[in-house]
Amino acid sequence: MAMDTLPHAAGIIGAVVPRIDGSLKTTGTARYAVDHNFPNLVHAVAVQANIGKGRIRSLDASAAEKMPGVVLVMHHGKIDNVYRFYPHESDGTISEARPPFSDDKVYYWGQFVAAVVAETLEQAKAAAASIKVEYEAETPDVKTDLSDFDGERPESWKRGDPDKALASAAITLDQTYVTPVETHNPMELHGTVAVWDGENYTLYECTQGVVNHRVVMSQVLGVPRENVRIISRFIGSGFGGKLFPWPQSSIAASAARTLNRPVKISVDRRMMFSNTGHRPHTQQRIRLGATQDGKLTAIRHDFFTQTSQLDDFVEHCGEQTPFLYSCPNLVVTTGMVRRNVGAPAPMRGPGAVPGLFALESAMNELAEKLKMDPVEFRLKNDAERDEGKNLPFSSRHLKECWTTGAEKIGWKNRTPEPGSMRRNGKFTGLGLGSASWSAARIPCTASVELCPNGRVCVRCATQDIGTGTYTIFAQVIHAATGVPLDRIDVFLGDSSLPEGPTSGGSMATSAVLPAATTATNSAVTRLLHIAASLPDSPFHGMKPENLAISNGRVMQKGDQQPKVVGVSMNSGRQLSANGIPFEEVLKMANLSGITATGKTAPSFEDPKAKQYSLHSYGCHFAEVEWEPEIARLRVSRVVSVFDCGRIINKGAGTNQMLGAVVMGLGMSLFEETVHDHRTGQPINNNFADYIVPTIADLPDLDITFLDYPDYIVNEYGARGIGEIGMAGVAPAITDAVYNATGVRVRELPVRIEDLLKSTIHEA
Amino acid sequence: METFSYVKAPNVEKALASADGAKFIAGGTTLVDLMKLYVETPKTLVDINLLPLDKIEKLPDGGLRIGAMVRNSDLAWSEEVKKSYPVLSEALLSGASPQLRNMATTGGNLLQRTRCMYFREPSAGTPGGYGCNKRTPGTGCAAVDGFNRMHAVLGTSDKCIATHPSDMCVAMAALEAVIHVEGPKGKRTIAFADFHKLPGETPHIENALEAGELITHVDLPKPVEGAKSTYLKLRDRASYEFALASAAVVARVEGGHIRYIRVAMGGVGTKPWRSREAEAALMGKPANEAAFKAAAQAALAKAKPQKDNAFKVELAKRCLVRSLKTATATA
Numbered sequence A: 001m002a003m004d005t006l007p008h009a010a011g012i013i014g015a016v017v018p019r020i021d022g023s024l025k026t027t028g029t030a031r032y033a034v035d036h037n038f039p040n041l042v043h044a045v046a047v048q049a050n051i052g053k054g055r056i057r058s059l060d061a062s063a064a065e066k067m068p069g070v071v072l073v074m075h076h077g078k079i080d081n082v083y084r085f086y087p088h089e090s091d092g093t094i095s096e097a098r099p100p101f102s103d104d105k106v107y108y109w110g111q112f113v114a115a116v117v118a119e120t121l122e123q124a125k126a127a128a129a130s131i132k133v134e135y136e137a138e139t140p141d142v143k144t145d146l147s148d149f150d151g152e153r154p155e156s157w158k159r160g161d162p163d164k165a166l167a168s169a170a171i172t173l174d175q176t177y178v179t180p181v182e183t184h185n186p187m188e189l190h191g192t193v194a195v196w197d198g199e200n201y202t203l204y205e206c207t208q209g210v211v212n213h214r215v216v217m218s219q220v221l222g223v224p225r226e227n228v229r230i231i232s233r234f235i236g237s238g239f240g241g242k243l244f245p246w247p248q249s250s251i252a253a254s255a256a257r258t259l260n261r262p263v264k265i266s267v268d269r270r271m272m273f274s275n276t277g278h279r280p281h282t283q284q285r286i287r288l289g290a291t292q293d294g295k296l297t298a299i300r301h302d303f304f305t306q307t308s309q310l311d312d313f314v315e316h317c318g319e320q321t322p323f324l325y326s327c328p329n330l331v332v333t334t335g336m337v338r339r340n341v342g343a344p345a346p347m348r349g350p351g352a353v354p355g356l357f358a359l360e361s362a363m364n365e366l367a368e369k370l371k372m373d374p375v376e377f378r379l380k381n382d383a384e385r386d387e388g389k390n391l392p393f394s395s396r397h398l399k400e401c402w403t404t405g406a407e408k409i410g411w412k413n414r415t416p417e418p419g420s421m422r423r424n425g426k427f428t429g430l431g432l433g434s435a436s437w438s439a440a441r442i443p444c445t446a447s448v449e450l451c452p453n454g455r456v457c458v459r460c461a462t463q464d465i466g467t468g469t470y471t472i473f474a475q476v477i478h479a480a481t482g483v484p485l486d487r488i489d490v491f492l493g494d495s496s497l498p499e500g501p502t503s504g505g506s507m508a509t510s511a512v513l514p515a516a517t518t519a520t521n522s523a524v525t526r527l528l529h530i531a532a533s534l535p536d537s538p539f540h541g542m543k544p545e546n547l548a549i550s551n552g553r554v555m556q557k558g559d560q561q562p563k564v565v566g567v568s569m570n571s572g573r574q575l576s577a578n579g580i581p582f583e584e585v586l587k588m589a590n591l592s593g594i595t596a597t598g599k600t601a602p603s604f605e606d607p608k609a610k611q612y613s614l615h616s617y618g619c620h621f622a623e624v625e626w627e628p629e630i631a632r633l634r635v636s637r638v639v640s641v642f643d644c645g646r647i648i649n650k651g652a653g654t655n656q657m658l659g660a661v662v663m664g665l666g667m668s669l670f671e672e673t674v675h676d677h678r679t680g681q682p683i684n685n686n687f688a689d690y691i692v693p694t695i696a697d698l699p700d701l702d703i704t705f706l707d708y709p710d711y712i713v714n715e716y717g718a719r720g721i722g723e724i725g726m727a728g729v730a731p732a733i734t735d736a737v738y739n740a741t742g743v744r745v746r747e748l749p750v751r752i753e754d755l756l757k758s759t760i761h762e763a
Numbered sequence B: 001m002e003t004f005s006y007v008k009a010p011n012v013e014k015a016l017a018s019a020d021g022a023k024f025i026a027g028g029t030t031l032v033d034l035m036k037l038y039v040e041t042p043k044t045l046v047d048i049n050l051l052p053l054d055k056i057e058k059l060p061d062g063g064l065r066i067g068a069m070v071r072n073s074d075l076a077w078s079e080e081v082k083k084s085y086p087v088l089s090e091a092l093l094s095g096a097s098p099q100l101r102n103m104a105t106t107g108g109n110l111l112q113r114t115r116c117m118y119f120r121e122p123s124a125g126t127p128g129g130y131g132c133n134k135r136t137p138g139t140g141c142a143a144v145d146g147f148n149r150m151h152a153v154l155g156t157s158d159k160c161i162a163t164h165p166s167d168m169c170v171a172m173a174a175l176e177a178v179i180h181v182e183g184p185k186g187k188r189t190i191a192f193a194d195f196h197k198l199p200g201e202t203p204h205i206e207n208a209l210e211a212g213e214l215i216t217h218v219d220l221p222k223p224v225e226g227a228k229s230t231y232l233k234l235r236d237r238a239s240y241e242f243a244l245a246s247a248a249v250v251a252r253v254e255g256g257h258i259r260y261i262r263v264a265m266g267g268v269g270t271k272p273w274r275s276r277e278a279e280a281a282l283m284g285k286p287a288n289e290a291a292f293k294a295a296a297q298a299a300l301a302k303a304k305p306q307k308d309n310a311f312k313v314e315l316a317k318r319c320l321v322r323s324l325k326t327a328t329a330t331a
């Protein structure tokens, strides 16, 4: 959509607004972390362990050290100024707490055991390949069956007596659901360019949190926080894998200091399968009990989540279980099972995505046992309040999501018997899965500056990971001032700016909105005061309360309707003959600008918000087509309906949801990182063998936002949307698969080998 | 990647003269990839992109001559191929991506190497790396006990179970193409069925080319009168993935009976898999489902599934049955 057809002023909130940084990306002007180059820059290349467990017996870098261009070889015992970060005792989070090269042990295949720094990338690669490492190798434990776990399994969310209720339930279901290791594969590889000036670090990173990155790296590098600056202006997406620092950042920074030269390091695609996180394998047993007429009486959700040897990452599969449905007896238990794999990391919808695959699959299976329609079964068990926290919901319209989606996909024509529906010679199947994700308002500070050149600058140390955060800020400023989008400069992705939120947990938008609004409003208030008090001002002597800013002009209230209508807002022409441009006021007052700061107070400190359960909801209805003759399954349609509060940018919002559904499709049918059982290597560590959907795999996608504002979360009524879109896709697809083929797949992804078990054949 | 020297050959003679200890580079889509993975470490690359081998010509006997440098896209979209050898066009278009097909050549496609994940590991066949008899004879085969979902079920040996990945070659096997080569000892032709080698005890020997030999072109025999042909590829996703199972069929039906039949399969064999068993089961038989199923049974009778790929046996059967139906359909 062209900018000049956008709605004006407050109407821009909720519109389809093209990204203000879009052309920088499409023209290749946007510079990502490793696009930064400096005079004297050298290249670091890491060496990966090719065993999955054991000890380094010897490491021979003598050849590498003599190779052309090599300036530094780093390995165990040879890395300077890198310290341990204590994750639980400070305000930051790190992905892998063990500093790189800190001992001779190998905990997972691919762990960095050395790095070479050389004048050119090619020289560094060649030297890295010449390093000879000998190991005392042990057999790594990468078993996918997690049942051997005998450690602690803490209970949470317990209410009533689930075991007793299960024992006495009229109808029960007891099934185990498995999700594999899935690897984050954002387009942009992980990488760092580290610059050390003898006192200060500037790290060009691709991080989802510049503030957190600074907190962590100042500790890791042993320099004061104010001497570390993190820059991450553009990020080629992260999906959670770039939330917290990984070892390559420390390697580059250490080398930069040792050499006193800028150092660039990039983690290649192969390495990204072992060294920068993944969604861990989960194995979840769900037991449900219900009355004969379909009222839930018990839920037991016992899950194992695989994790690495040294860090304690847990995939919280049971997070949505306590409040999604009404049920008097419930418990969730967690088992953290260690394997020889790299540290897992949050991946889009962590916890909820695998957790709801299990819970929603079980709901679909139980509906079948009850001979009830799965939508009706859900409506019957819908929760009136959050029974886990015993709080009312701030805003929940899950029922409407189900009924709207059912209507759109034509659910009433669905027949539950497998293989009972056909179209154009193919069998079809329909399935359903629900989604939920928590909402919160996390702290944020932003500053807004009205500049004498007629531009408005907004600054915040959050970042745009590709989701549209730049544009959200511009929308807020435009809504409050009427200054056109092309006169608004948004500065993000720099830790030296006022502290903003990490882009994670779908919480950035709801956090930045209040801060940006408050900052804008207080800058405007100051402007109006100045306008009213300046002797030469046309508004001299008026009450500031009677003044306002509209179309970027200061004017009297009530005088805001543009007299010239139908002129585009960025045509350079004046929309209104009223008032005077705000920059004229600054000039009159001889001001270099007016700056104000706004803060978002977190919801966890807000007594009102604390009285509510804050979550977003949604559901997906999937349709698949099945050709048994050639065992071909394709997803033909996905209808998704979301209750995510008010959507601020319908364009970016829809884009998020489409992407999330496609990612859910990949999870359902394709994605699985396979570890070789002998070495522990992710053996399909490339895009030919780790498959994700292609355009040809995409079904018709239909996204609906219910758009009910949630004013408990913030004054815009906006919650977050990044994660929720992926939750619930997999159970919808597997249920549709069952409906078409008669095969229940409880272990993702759905593979041809599963479908060949189908006994549905041509009539 | 190891350092190498680079020569651009202006003509066939110069290419052959520079071939000693070198590798020819055509589209480079396989070779450069494998050089980056240290699978191929040529000392010299002889670029053959200037050679005048980029034409598709009709032969006097009605056959078709395809230059070794004809790009996969050009071959797939050639009017002659679309009309007379649709199985070849369909096979080519089911492979890789448009960008790759624009670079990939006929000669290079014949020589593309397996996608076995263990073979492609940089350190395979070296001490401390995965065993790979293809990379270094005698080091074993890591795939046999490893993750082998994509591996072959036909033509394997205990030394190697790697699948031949090409789609084009499967169609050419069914079309009974003839490969023309030129080398230090002169020119010779190789029947398609004899070109690719079974792994047996020597999986590192993949084809009948001798040192320094250049593929100059591939001849297709005159199209079989009255025959229809088809290619079907089955895979996990809809596009841009190697076959789990594929089938190329050329068939002529007269009076409801099969009078001419050629069957080849991909994704399941250690070489492009011509199934004479299926052909024998079909020849002279009525073109019906029972005969197709019997042929599929015969084609896979000797299949030897591995730990993760037993499903390929059933999938290949279904693939073949459907292709036979398509190729023999009357309408």
Ligand SMILES: Cc1cc2nc3c(=O)[nH]c(=O)nc-3n(C[C@H](O)[C@H](O)[C@H](O)COP(=O)(O)OP(=O)(O)OC[C@H]3O[C@@H](n4cnc5c(N)ncnc54)[C@H](O)[C@@H]3O)c2cc1C
Binding pocket: A688, B023, B024, B025, B026, B027, B028, B029, B030, B031, B032, B033, B048, B068, B069, B072, B094, B095, B096, B097, B100, B103, B104, B105, B106, B107, B108, B109, B110, B111, B112, B165, B166, B167, B168, B213, B214, B215, B216, B240, B241, B242, B243
């Ligand atoms: C991501 C990806 C996906 C792919 N998917 C598919 C697929 O789905 N189906 C499929 O069939 N293929 C697929 N391919 C393989 C592709 O078809 C081959 O890479 C291509 O055909 C090779 O042709 P080329 O000209 O690039 O060969 P090159 O890489 O130039 O050469 C390959 C080999 O052939 C030798 N060579 C080349 N020409 C001659 C000649 N004239 N005489 C003697 N030796 C010669 C070279 O020395 C080298 O050893 C895929 C490849 C990639 C990278």
